[in-house]
Amino acid sequence: MPVKIETKDLTVSFGDVDAIKNVSMEIFTNRVTAIIGPSGCGKSTLIKSFNRMNDLVSNVKITGQVLLDGENIYGTNYDVVTLRKKVGMIFQKPNPFPKSIYDNVAYGPRIHGIHKKEILDKIVEENLKKAALWHEVSDRLNSSAMDLSGGQQQRLCIARALAVEPEVILMDEPCSALDPIATAKIEGLIRTLSRDYTIVVVTHNMQQAARVSDYTAFLYLGKLIEYGLTKDVFENPQNDLTEKYLTGKFG
Numbered sequence: 001m002p003v004k005i006e007t008k009d010l011t012v013s014f015g016d017v018d019a020i021k022n023v024s025m026e027i028f029t030n031r032v033t034a035i036i037g038p039s040g041c042g043k044s045t046l047i048k049s050f051n052r053m054n055d056l057v058s059n060v061k062i063t064g065q066v067l068l069d070g071e072n073i074y075g076t077n078y079d080v081v082t083l084r085k086k087v088g089m090i091f092q093k094p095n096p097f098p099k100s101i102y103d104n105v106a107y108g109p110r111i112h113g114i115h116k117k118e119i120l121d122k123i124v125e126e127n128l129k130k131a132a133l134w135h136e137v138s139d140r141l142n143s144s145a146m147d148l149s150g151g152q153q154q155r156l157c158i159a160r161a162l163a164v165e166p167e168v169i170l171m172d173e174p175c176s177a178l179d180p181i182a183t184a185k186i187e188g189l190i191r192t193l194s195r196d197y198t199i200v201v202v203t204h205n206m207q208q209a210a211r212v213s214d215y216t217a218f219l220y221l222g223k224l225i226e227y228g229l230t231k232d233v234f235e236n237p238q239n240d241l242t243e244k245y246l247t248g249k250f251g
Helices: 043-048 080-086 101-111 117-130 150-162 180-193 206-212 230-235 240-246
Strands: 003-014 017-028 032-036 060-068 087-090 168-172 198-202 215-220 223-229
Touching (some): 032 043, 080 087, 087 150, 180 198, 198 206
Parallel strands (some): 168 198
């Protein structure tokens, strides 16, 4: 199976604290990978290293490698703008721009030089459909995105990320602020999108990881404790720590 992202001895430190310690793992193309573990174990730091968002923190130090399609994204000549176009990010809380629904989705394509209305119209419709939102908003595209429900806002953020044609979608606890019905819609969307995109989901919800992912990584205190097919990790964990976490003995 093709590898989309590979980390080699990745360590991410903030000052004197190692948030991620020598993590080596492979993320497979067009698969959903869940990253689980207790709060503060480094899950968000790990996925933010996949599109260099940790670079925005002043006291960060990163060693090791993160390869995207075999190329080290921390190499001196790697273009971060191109990286963030290829690797989109969905955050814990929906963060639509205070603009219309249409302008939220058209924002990225406009930044990348697309201004023809008929092309933007097509991009907006296609990506709202991909995000399973088109039929709910097609008659009010010029309304404010801030008027949407939380679940709709999160799907709009997904449509906005898809509009710049990424290859990888990172999701940092994308359902934690949503109700069960909205969560179910996002989970169904994750499975559908994995046909065309490589998806990495950080979640504190182990049932969610079991439902949506093909592979699961368990992090503890910044270290990768176990990684494998989700079915194997949940049904036959190889590490005592994994088994204790999955059975609720800590976390």
